[in-house]
Amino acid sequence: MENKVKVLKSFKSVKRFYKVSSAAIVHFLLITFFLSFTVNAQDILSNVDLSAEERQWISEHPILTATNNMDLVPLDFVRDNIPKGFAIDYLNLAAKNVGLNIEYKNGLSWDELVKKVQNKEIDITHSLMINEEREEYLNFTKPYLDIPIVNFGRKGSSRINSIADMENKRIGVIQGWAITDYYRENHPEFELIEYSTIKDALNGLSSKEVDVVTGSLFTLEYFISQNFMNDLEVIGDDYAFNSNNIVEHRIATRKDYPILRDILQKGMDAITFEEYKLLAERWGTKTEIVQNIDFTKEELQWIKENQTIRITNKTEMAPIDFNQGGGATGLSIDYINLIAEKIGIKTEYVNDPNWNRLLELVKNKELDMTHSLVKTDEREEYLNFTKPYLHVPWVYFGRKGDPKINSIMDLEGKKIGVIEGSLPWNIYNRDYDHLNIKGYQSADIALNDLSSGVIDIYINLVATTNYKIKRNLITNIEVNGKDFYPKSKNQGEFRLAFNKDRGILKSIFEKGMDAVTEGEFSALSTQWYTHINYNININLSAEERAW
Template sequence: MEQIFPALRAIWRRWFCCLIIICWASIAAAISNEPAGGENHPPETGGSPTPKIQLTPEEQTWLDAHPTITVSNEFDWPPFDFVISGTPQGFGIDLMNLLSERSGLRFQYINGFTWDELVEMFFQGKIDLLHSLSVTPEREEKAYFSPPYYHSKNVLILRRDAADTSELHDLEGKIIALPKGWSSIQFFKKNYPAVHIIEVESSRQALEYVDQGKVFATVEQEGIAAYFIKKFGFHDLKLSKWIDNDELQKTSSMHFAVLKNQPLLFAILNKALGTLQPEDMGRLEQKWFSREGRQIGDDDIGLTPTERTFLAEKRTITTCVLPDRMPLEAYHQNQLVGMTADFLEIFAERLGTSFTIIPTSSATESLKKVQSGECDIVPMVNETPDRRGYIDFTSSYLNYSVAIITREQEGFIGGLQDLAGKKVGIPIGEFTWESVPKNYPTVTFVAFPAATDCLLALASENIDAALLSLPVATYNIRHLGLNNLKVSGHSGLQDTIRIGVRKNAQQLHSVMSKVTRAISTKDVDSVYQKWVSLTFEHRLDYGLLWKILGGGSLLLGLILVWNWQLVRLNRKIARAHEELKIKTLELERISRTDTLTGLANRRHIEATLDGEIDRTRRYQRNLSIILIDLDNFKHVNDTYGHQVGDIVLVKFAEMLRSDIRASDVAGRWGGEEFLVVCPENDLAGATAQAEHLRQKLTEISFPVPGCQTASFGVACLARNESRDGLVRRADDALYRAKSLGRNRVENALTERKNDIP
């Protein structure tokens, strides 16, 4: 032991020094790469990047004369194209930066505009390159379009309480929201004129309109819609199945565009795009569509330029609260206290505006002031049918049970139906007054000015029970020292707290909806812990304390003796369990692994393929397979022996393992045949991936035979196709590759309109 500790300390010192060096290097790199702000990103350094593509003399001359080109940057279309603190971000921006690196062009991003404004500037020649847009006949007349670099099917986004549909004719007579300048607007005007369209500033605003019930639906790419819902907390929204309309689906492919008066610029960019490999695109998708990608820009709540101008001009938001509801909200020495005060402070910081409290004496007075327009918002209020007539509500940000409070001697209360013939107190202005009395006519409900009055009346036996939100009840029982009261049951009601905004204040409603959804779980927990997790002094019963200590000591002694015996037994069991676990894991690995190559064996790859086929059918996704056969492998075995053949198989398996996508599964199908399962990949994508593997194989030098080639057969799962049918079509394609000369990729083309099951 004396030798071990100095060694550990020495190792720790080395690691600590390395950590310090790495941290300083990271900070220095971050500082050196930090953009200067504004609209130009990446910053110009006076020279152009070195091109990584072969340019013609004419293209090189053009590049030398135009080292910097202007590129669009939309303000709010994550994860593709958006701005954080003036810095361009997103999948499309990272892709453009790759094109800049590969082409030698330097990009100056133009931001601070809506999509509609950027499109107009592009066609006016004020922007050289417009990216992440779809192709339309009108646009093709004026611009060149790249091949698609991203595709995700269009879906409808609906409220969860709306009927499920993916049929466009179900939208006729209804209102939908679409961002200004989107090609889908012209599609609906041409093909579905009975659909009413509200043009909004961004995709996020379109989803907000659906969430707030202002429109029936919006149309968006499935991947982007799912990103929005997860990142921004649109929990009341759902996605439809894919829209079955080929013309509309064409608008879901992403391209970049260059005006036709700049053919050399388009040629340079197209060459740069051609250098990107599947792994390049895979890294971008992993970055922006993963959980980590959704966390980028969390501090930005997505206010539009119009909304920011609105807040600047408004200066303050007048606020009324429902008083005497601690720990939620109350007045203390003419100051607002409670959870509402803290949430308003968070809202003010996020919005860059102030909230002015309009004092009121009751919940009824506060609601009347909102109805008259004297107050802009009520920050903690429950939505009811009556209130919807004069208040627009945000999504909820707090949710509490409504509890039944009784005196200590009462038993468990199963629900309000158990209180028939009893008197139950409810504070005036509570949302429960709208529904509870008519649903429980046999119960006598008594109104009280505030929750404290209600609880004091219950403690004094003037009523039999009280109906209160759980945090309000527990806080005031402790604060008032009402030790003879308890929570006896759940009413079945939920106090779902939202921000209420005066009717027809659309800009304000949109702003408050965004700031509500931006509240983090950490913010909610810290506010709750501050106001609800409080300690109070109570009288101590010393007689009871000594009885507890005496009985506890005896029980503790018995537990210690028993525990000592259990510890010895548990150690033996733990050792045996650990040994069994290691052996089980090893057996499991052996049962699904090919012993020579370390890839999945035939049984495991079949089971994986069956599982992916089930998932593909359930979620209507793409699934492809690549069947690979090493060319002339029998000749290798016959000429050099089976040991050399095994070396070739192992080296090929290593290449396969390192060059397929993380989501793919590769296995040995038999002999010199291998199979790769490619989830979320269509026929074109899997064919490109197979071609990449084929080229990679030709670059590898094997120890004895030197070079080795392979033939590839690719197939994409068809509707209602079995596993055997899919493999058979891939095998047919592989046979065709063999018969056409080997060392090539062939795919199983079909005449079906759609490869999706």
């Protein structure tokens, strides 16, 4: 007899938190919403009851291919060219139970991946729901995960309480998602704007290209917290998609492999409650997994002889890297401290409001490392960079109603404010010296000048600038160009960086970075996302807040 554990039925009692803290739902989802699965009452582990035909089929198909989404974090995504996520681990566990080996295919959009399964170029897909169209070319297993579907909008938007509330709105959807097909076929009155990635859709919502983005609460909320999009929030359940506000995720196989579907279902049925719970905890906001870091003898000796390292700390790059009450704080600071704890090194932060002076200290080897930094050819002359750990885009800010910035040509004739020593400062002074650039050491002064008309454009990171706009109660500034020009491959990718003669320290930290789980990093980003939402005007009195 099968036992199906349903924690998701408690979701309705969680809806009240939408208006309190959408970020808090991430924690609840990661720990409890995952606990929805089917297991065999006997908890079969190795003695899966495969027929002789199924065993023969497995022996004739030693390696099978499966889809791997690029950005469906934390379910199905890619990090350092490695497939990761809850769904990946779940499929691998099910496959292991029945002796299957999986090779993942990625680098394509979700729509392109599904088409490859349809064309029988890929054998297995997952993290998708069943519908009539897909049943024509896929065989589906039973569901293994339920996810709520909601509507996101900009803060202050009217709430979505019915299908009628969706009309006359521009709705952002993801190409290839079942909800996109459903809307197109069943609601021709909807104005749909399709995006190839989740991030593009949310950026479109933030920049007012669309009014609503419909999708998985779990995944969209994760992206919002990771990218500090504190101007977005849940504005209602989805009333148009006929699924009772819930999407059931399943594994599916190509249509001509019905036996593969049956084999995988047996592998799924053999997954125990304890195994499933471990996966949920691994990809949740908490983890009890202990990872031993494989340091070399030289690295261990270096750590023993160098117990404290000195690191840069900016004054006003909140919420990523700033100083509060005389102490270094921010997402990057917490991330470095977590790594330092794992590798057994103490940190000492050196604060300076001038970013150029901090870089000079690193360049002159007075400091060991820096962070929250984009890799450039110039910086690589004196720094060794790690892989990226955070993506924060550079954007253009202008006064509300000003023309949009859609190319480098749109900057001609405008007074442009840039923080001295930043990536835009270096690029524009080196390659576009004909532009009217005004340098600033303080973002607060730059924003005041933009608000009052002293400058026309201000270029900075979207997360840090939105934070300051809200904290300083500036109401006439908005993003008026979501892409930074000229575009570069490393644009917005934050990395750790070390002096050239600290190669061994870079190696040690990279191993520490690898030991940080996705759940641990998610907890940090969620913490700072919540900080933005609830502490941004902390110095206002109750009377001032009410006003």
